[in-house]
Amino acid sequence: xxxxxxxxxxxSMGMLLSCSQMLIWAQPSLPSxxxxxxxxxxxxxSEQCAAIQKCSAVIYDGWxxxxxxxxxxxxxxxxVKASELEQRTDLAVRIGETKYTEVKVVxxxxxxxxxxxxxxxxxxxxxxxxxxxxxxxxxxxxxNGASSRSxxxxxxxxxxxxxxEVKGRAPAVIGVTFKPDKDxxxxxxxxPDTGAEKAGLKAGDIIKKFGGDEVTTxxxxxxxxxxxxxxxxxxxxxxxxxxxxxxxxxLMPRDKAYKERKSRNDQMSGxxxxxxxxxxxxxxxxxxxxxxxxxxxxLNLDGECVGMNIARANRAESFAIPAKELREVLKxxxxxxx
Amino acid sequence: MRxxxxxxxxxxxxTLAASSAAERLYVNDKxxxxxxxxxxxxxxxxxxxxxxARQATVCIKMGQxxxxxxxxxxxxxxxxxxxxxxxxxxxxxVIMEDGTEYEAKSLGLNSENDAGMLKILxxxxxxxxxxxxxxxxxxxxxxxxxxxxxxxxxxxxxxxRGSVVRLGRLIKVAETTVHSDCVLIGGxxxxxxxxxxxxxxxxxxxxxxxxxxxxxVPLQVFHAYWEMLEKGEFIGDxxxxxxxxxxxxxxxxxxxxxxxxxxxxxxEPDYPAADAGIEVxxxxxxxxxxxxxxxxxxxxxxxxxxxxxxxxxEFSRDGKVKSVGFNLVKR
Numbered sequence: 001x002x003x004x005x006x007x008x009x010x011x012s013m014g015m016l017l018s019c020s021q022m023l024i025w026a027q028p029s030l031p032s033x034x035x036x037x038x039x040x041x042x043x044x045x046s047e048q049c050a051a052i053q054k055c056s057a058v059i060y061d062g063w064x065x066x067x068x069x070x071x072x073x074x075x076x077x078x079x080v081k082a083s084e085l086e087q088r089t090d091l092a093v094r095i096g097e098t099k100y101t102e103v104k105v106v107x108x109x110x111x112x113x114x115x116x117x118x119x120x121x122x123x124x125x126x127x128x129x130x131x132x133x134x135x136x137x138x139x140x141x142x143x144n145g146a147s148s149r150s151x152x153x154x155x156x157x158x159x160x161x162x163x164x165e166v167k168g169r170a171p172a173v174i175g176v177t178f179k180p181d182k183d184x185x186x187x188x189x190x191x192p193d194t195g196a197e198k199a200g201l202k203a204g205d206i207i208k209k210f211g212g213d214e215v216t217t218x219x220x221x222x223x224x225x226x227x228x229x230x231x232x233x234x235x236x237x238x239x240x241x242x243x244x245x246x247x248x249x250x251l252m253p254r255d256k257a258y259k260e261r262k263s264r265n266d267q268m269s270g271x272x273x274x275x276x277x278x279x280x281x282x283x284x285x286x287x288x289x290x291x292x293x294x295x296x297x298x299l300n301l302d303g304e305c306v307g308m309n310i311a312r313a314n315r316a317e318s319f320a321i322p323a324k325e326l327r328e329v330l331k332x333x334x335x336x337x338x
Numbered sequence: 339m340r341x342x343x344x345x346x347x348x349x350x351x352x353t354l355a356a357s358s359a360a361e362r363l364y365v366n367d368k369x370x371x372x373x374x375x376x377x378x379x380x381x382x383x384x385x386x387x388x389x390x391a392r393q394a395t396v397c398i399k400m401g402q403x404x405x406x407x408x409x410x411x412x413x414x415x416x417x418x419x420x421x422x423x424x425x426x427x428x429x430x431x432v433i434m435e436d437g438t439e440y441e442a443k444s445l446g447l448n449s450e451n452d453a454g455m456l457k458i459l460x461x462x463x464x465x466x467x468x469x470x471x472x473x474x475x476x477x478x479x480x481x482x483x484x485x486x487x488x489x490x491x492x493x494x495x496x497x498x499r500g501s502v503v504r505l506g507r508l509i510k511v512a513e514t515t516v517h518s519d520c521v522l523i524g525g526x527x528x529x530x531x532x533x534x535x536x537x538x539x540x541x542x543x544x545x546x547x548x549x550x551x552x553x554x555v556p557l558q559v560f561h562a563y564w565e566m567l568e569k570g571e572f573i574g575d576x577x578x579x580x581x582x583x584x585x586x587x588x589x590x591x592x593x594x595x596x597x598x599x600x601x602x603x604x605x606e607p608d609y610p611a612a613d614a615g616i617e618v619x620x621x622x623x624x625x626x627x628x629x630x631x632x633x634x635x636x637x638x639x640x641x642x643x644x645x646x647x648x649x650x651x652e653f654s655r656d657g658k659v660k661s662v663g664f665n666l667v668k669r
Contacts, residue, residue, distance in 0.1 A: 029510040030482050035519050035550060036506050040370040044377055137503060138385040138487075140377055158384070158505045164498040265493055265524040268545060286504040288521060288549050301374060315549065316492045316502060316523040 037145070037288060042154055048142040049154045051303030053096070055127035056144050056152055056296040059084075059117075060092040060099070068144045068296030069117065070308055071095055072330060076121030077337070079330060081295040081310055082108045083171065083275040085115055086231050086253065093117060095124045097150045107336035109329050110229045112321055113171075113275055113310060116333040127297050130304035133283065133323035135159045143287050143309050144296035157287035163322060166313075168277025170222045172230040172251040173258075176201060183217050194257050195250035201238065208244065209237035225251070226278070269314040276311040282319035283307050289318050363534040366484045380505070380534065384487050387536030388503060391487075392435055393465040395530060397495040398422055398442070398456070400430040406490040406501070406529030407432070407456065408538060409466040414440070414458030415568075417469070417560060418528030419543050420447035420578040423454045425646050426570050427665065432458050437497045446567035449581070450574035451514040452543040453559050454528065455567040467530065467538050469557065480516070480539045480556075484508045488520035488552075490529030490542060501529075509550060514559055516540050519550045543578075582644030587666030589640075589649070591616065595633050599623040599654070610664040616653065623659070624652040 033039045042049070057069040057078045066088070069080040078093060085091070091103040100119035108115040135141070137159050145155035175194020176187045185207040190196050207215060211234045215221040228234055230253040237246050253274060266272070271290045285298065289312040298307040298320040307320035321329070363383050365376045394409040398418055405422030409415065416432065423430065423444035432442045440458045447454040458464065480486075488504045506520035518531065522545050531540040531554045540554035566573055572581055590609020593600035599621040605612045622630055626649055630636055643649065645668040652661045 028482065029517070030507060032550070034370050034483065034507070035509065037519075038370075044371045044373065047374070136385060138381060138388050138505070140381055158381075158503070160504055161499045161502045268523065268547070270547075284499065284502070286502075286521060301377065314493070314523055315545075316504065316521045316526070 037156060042145075042156065045142055045154050045156055048299050048301065048303050049152070051128075051299055052142065052144055052152050052154055052297070054125045055305065058094040058147055058152070059295065060090075060094065061088040062090040062092070065094075065147065066292055067294060068309075069093065070295075070297045070305065071124055071126050073126050074121075074123055076100070076119040076124060077106070077334070078117040078119065079308060079326070079333075080115050080117055081273075081275075082110065082113045082115035082229060083253070084273075084291075084295065086229070091117075093119050095119070095121055107333040108229055109333060110172075110227055111280065112325070112329050113279070114308070114321070114326070114329050114333070116330070116337060118337070127305040128303065129323055129327065130300055130302070130306045133306040134163070135283070135300060135306055137161065140301050141285055141287065141306065142299045142301070142303075143285075143289070144293050146293070155287050155289065155293060157285045157318075159283060160286040160317070161284035163281060163283050166277050166279045166282050166319060168279075169254065170225045171254055171275045171278055172225060172228060172232075173254050174201075174225070174234075174236075174249045174251060175257045178218060185215060185218070185221060191257055195233075195252055199236075199247040199249045201247065201249070202240070204240070205245075206239040207236060208239055210234065211236075230256075265314055271312070272314055273311040276313045276319070279310060279319060279321065281322060281325055282310065283322050285309075285318045285320060286316065287318050294318075361535045363485060366481070366534065369483075380485050383485075383534040384503075384505060387532060387534075388487075390465075391467065391489055391530065391532050391536065392501055392503075394467045395435065395489045395491075395501050397433040397491040397501075397525075398430055398528060399433065399495070400424070400428065404491065404494040404525050405527040406525065406542065408489075408528075408530035408541070409458070409464050410469045410538070411466050412463050414442075414460060414462070414464045415445075415466075416442070416456045416458060417530075417538075417541055418454045418456060419541055419555065420449050420452045420454040421543075422528040423447055423456055424579050425582060426572050427646055427648060429665070430456065432456075433491075433495050435500060437495075444570075446563070446569060446571040446573065447579050448559065448563050448567070448573040449576050449579040451559050452555050452578040453541065453563065453567065454579075455560075467536075469538050469560075480508060480511065480533055482508050482511050485534050486518055486520060486531050486539065487534075488518070488522060488526070488529060488531050488542060488554075490522065490526030492523050493525045502526075506552075511556070514555065515543070516554050516556050517550075518552050518554065520552055521545075521549050522552045582646055584644050585641045586645045586668055587640065587643035587647050587649075588645070588669040589651075589664075589666060591622075593622060593633055593636065596621060600630055600633060600636060602653075610667055611651075614651075614662040614664040616651070616662065617655070620653045620655050622651060622653045626650050627652075 059067045067084045069078040092101045104118045106116045145153035175191040175196040179188045210224045233248045297305045311319040398405045407416040407418035428444040445455040492502045504520040506518045510517040529542045589611040590606030592604035650663045
């Protein structure tokens with residue numbers, strides 16, 4: 001029996017299970033090749049597919065490809081989704097048909113969740129930037145789908161909602177909660193198996209400095225945390241019994257530190273990106289990505305880049321960083337590199 | 339309750355293909371789009387109708403739940419899914435694209451195929467989608483393979499984001515359900531599915547595990563039951579809504595027999611009688627315009643009401659006769 005979900009959030013599961021037995025009237029259904037992302041429809045996007053083939057990079061951990069990237073220079077600089085690099089041990093990159101196994105992570109921007117990679121390439125074709133990334137809603141957009149060793153497929157959709165900021169909590173955490181009644185940084189509970197516990201923090205400690213900066217309120221601390229990625233070790237100072245102590249605390253992805261129950265919408269969403277919120281501005285698309293097909297360029301029908309696919313948010317929503325903001329991020333990251 | 343006859347539907351599919359061919363997007367009659375020109379034709383049609391479609395698409399809030407609906411008359415008649423309104427005569431809120439909120443009340447629903455209707459309680463004129471299609475028999479032209487777009491408040495209302503549009507094709511067309519690959523999620527329920535002529539063709543209902551499994555209630559189901567829905571009838575026996583059982587309606591009052599009626603001895607806080615302003619000491623004289631003879635009489639008559647039913651209570655306080663109306667709740 002198929003499982004179905006009601007969409008209004010007002011129906012119980014038992015009822016939904018029983019509604020999948022409805023008879024389907026006998027008009028033949030549309031063959032999968034002819035569906036919106038079917039093989040035969042994708043054939044109409046052959047020009048854009050040729051562009052994707054050149055300007056998207058496939059990112060591997062060993063032999064397994066886990067994301068895409070955007071080729072931004074002839075000598076092998078590539079933009080990727082930063083949080084997807086966490087705990088990858090054997091990075092490799094394929095541009096065109098060539099696989100590069102020497103990969104340097106040059107710089108990262110935790111706010112936008114973008115990292116800059118460098119491989120030793122020469123004469124590869126960088127992405128062509130679109131003049132404007134402000135496409136009207138309903139405009140076709142093209143991105144990476146699945147790929148084989150040498151061929152990238154496209155994954156198509158439209159701009160599906162207003163471009164906007166997507167708020168969220170800090171994506172990385174140290175693993176403590178603070179006393180709920182007052183806005184101080186006095187630790188209430190230290191969560192087990194987190195950076196805070198490993199660094200020896202205890203309930204009652206008061207955090208004074210984070211990453212070298214003084215912090216006094218929760219907001220000021222969260223602001224500083226946003227400058228770091230999960231996996232980084234950050235020096236902190238804290239007060240215990242009137243004494244000032246120092247420690248290095250490792251940041252963890254929020255979902256790993258706190259096991260939160262999945263919402264019903266997440267249950268029906270399958271494979272979404274670990275980090276999917278807290279972006280200063282996004283374009284929204286209805287492209288049916290998986291978490292693995294994120295990271296590559298978002299192209300218009302001219303094959304020009306209007307953004308970078310940054311998160312699979314859920315079944316119905318995918319986010320991209322607009323090209324305008326992405327190019328600013330790239331400039332900053334390049335400065336770090338050179 | 340009889341479902342729409344199979345024969346009628348077959349005939350409908352056959353006739354409308356011919357009758358409204360002139361309005362059909364030409365790409366619909368190709369197996370797949372073949373060129374950039376074809377792709378642009380789809381994009382242009384969608385964008386042409388998007389603003390109007392979006393204006394008539396509303397978020398429906400009831401308790402903790404949230405769904406979508408589409409306004410189909412200037413007076414604020416809204417089509418949605420039965421499981422969004424979950425019952426007849428229920429109070430809910432409707433939120434327009436710009437964030438303006440209105441009170442609304444559910445009308446009828448068909449619990450067998452997930453069709454529901456509600457009414458915005460306001461005298462204002464609302465932007466709406468004309469559901470009277472232009473083809474001969476008053477129904478939109480849709481066939482398997484037709485390009486369609488879905489609107490909905492995915493995951494609930496978000497003013498900065500707006501309602502979310504998705505493009506897809508009709509994958510299956512059945513008697514009481516159509517399938518598309520417009521990918522839906524919770525909160526989209528009750529939202530509209532449009533064809534490329536901007537005609538309303540179906541209302542979102544539910545999804546399966548796979549991305550291509552998105553089910554909608556075709557508009558002909560609404561047409562088949564239109565009058566009953568408008569009158570506020572609860573049609574069928576599930577699975578998309580459960581009929582309230584008689585005896586489940588509760589006012590939140592305790593009474594004792596006195597001369598001329600029933601004196602209130604206790605008012606349960608936060609229950610409808612308390613919210614309606616009934617106080618200890620009030621003497622109830624009639625229920626729904628029928629005199630109340632005794633405590634036993636009241637008890638017997640309450641057994642016939644279900645949660646959500648509306649009652650009119652007449653009572654005297656300080657020698658003055660007053661009346662209040664309210665909806666019963668579950669105990």
